[in-house]
Amino acid sequence: MDKIRALIVDDSSVMRKIVERSLRQAGVEIEKVLEASNGAEALAALRDNTVDLILCDINMPVMDGLEFVREAAKLESAKGVPIVMITTEGSESHVVQALTAGARGYIRKPFTPDQVKEHVLPVLGKKP
Amino acid sequence: MSTDTSFITRSHEENWLPVLELAVEEVFEIMLGCRVKPVAQSEHKPNGEYTAMIGLAGALCGILTVCCSAKTAGHIAKKMLGDTATSAEEVGDALGEICNMIAGNFKNKLAGTDERCMLSVPTVISGEEYSFHSMADGNSVETVLLFEDAPVAVRLQLQS
Numbered sequence: 001m002d003k004i005r006a007l008i009v010d011d012s013s014v015m016r017k018i019v020e021r022s023l024r025q026a027g028v029e030i031e032k033v034l035e036a037s038n039g040a041e042a043l044a045a046l047r048d049n050t051v052d053l054i055l056c057d058i059n060m061p062v063m064d065g066l067e068f069v070r071e072a073a074k075l076e077s078a079k080g081v082p083i084v085m086i087t088t089e090g091s092e093s094h095v096v097q098a099l100t101a102g103a104r105g106y107i108r109k110p111f112t113p114d115q116v117k118e119h120v121l122p123v124l125g126k127k128p
Numbered sequence: 129m130s131t132d133t134s135f136i137t138r139s140h141e142e143n144w145l146p147v148l149e150l151a152v153e154e155v156f157e158i159m160l161g162c163r164v165k166p167v168a169q170s171e172h173k174p175n176g177e178y179t180a181m182i183g184l185a186g187a188l189c190g191i192l193t194v195c196c197s198a199k200t201a202g203h204i205a206k207k208m209l210g211d212t213a214t215s216a217e218e219v220g221d222a223l224g225e226i227c228n229m230i231a232g233n234f235k236n237k238l239a240g241t242d243e244r245c246m247l248s249v250p251t252v253i254s255g256e257e258y259s260f261h262s263m264a265d266g267n268s269v270e271t272v273l274l275f276e277d278a279p280v281a282v283r284l285q286l287q288s
Contacts, residue, residue, distance in 0.1 A: 011249060012225045012228075014205065018159075018209070059228075059247055059248075059249060060249065061249055088233070090232060108236070110154060110233065111158065
């Protein structure tokens with residue numbers, strides 16, 4: 001697998017580290033990880049950088065994950081970049097909202113590295 | 129369940145303690161790789177050096193708190209981060225995320241609740257010199273679990 005550039009969006013720095021670790025445990029080779037603590041920071045990061053994968057929480061201050069997904073869809077630099085939500089919000093309505101907005105995957109917290117593998121590898125075009 | 133009132137009624141009629149305990153056990157097992165088990169509250173009362181709290185709004189309205197000693201909060205953070213060195217900020221952050229995941233896991237287990245209940249971002253207080261006055265004045269569900277032989281108290285207080 002080619003090395004990827006990932007953007008991890010979560011207001012918890014601890015959770016960003018855990019998500020990055022889970023990605024590596026899933027066998028994803030990472031060239032660089034960009035971090036953002038809310039949707040607005042993530043949009044700013046996407047204006048200056050290109051990434052291959054975005055992992056995003058929903059409940060965040062300033063700009064939540066669902067709004068971020070909608071706004072990211074308008075950015076040329078984010079076109080075609082798969083977004084996978086990682087969140088405590090487990091309701092079907094949140095899943096539908098996220099997928100309708102353009103997210104390609106949905107992982108509920110708490111999560112195992114196997115779940116990250118199962119949901120992330122397919123959106124990178126790999127078998128889990 | 130068609131009205132918000134029905135959830136208040138349910139909190140009185142249904143035994144939510146096992147649901148809360150299961151939500152806590154799953155979070156600790158999945159995120160920390162540790163099994164925790166409920167113990168008698170009268171025999172294991174944690175000091176409140178760290179308190180993480182998260183608000184619930186909507187159909188289920190109230191506050192969920194996770195309370196433990198500073199040492200235990202540090203152990204939780206180390207377990208989550210894989211025994212790497214943790215700063216004081218990370219300790220609070222880790223406990224806040226545990227609280228967040230317990231609240232989310234709990235509401236996801238209550239049929240019909242997850243769709244109409246929102247969570248706030250977590251808040252963490254460190255230090256014991258404070259008084260906690262929740263406006264959630266209704267039914268409460270509380271459990272104490274042992275994590276590496278140290279008590280962790282989890283309390284859900286609902287607004288009546």
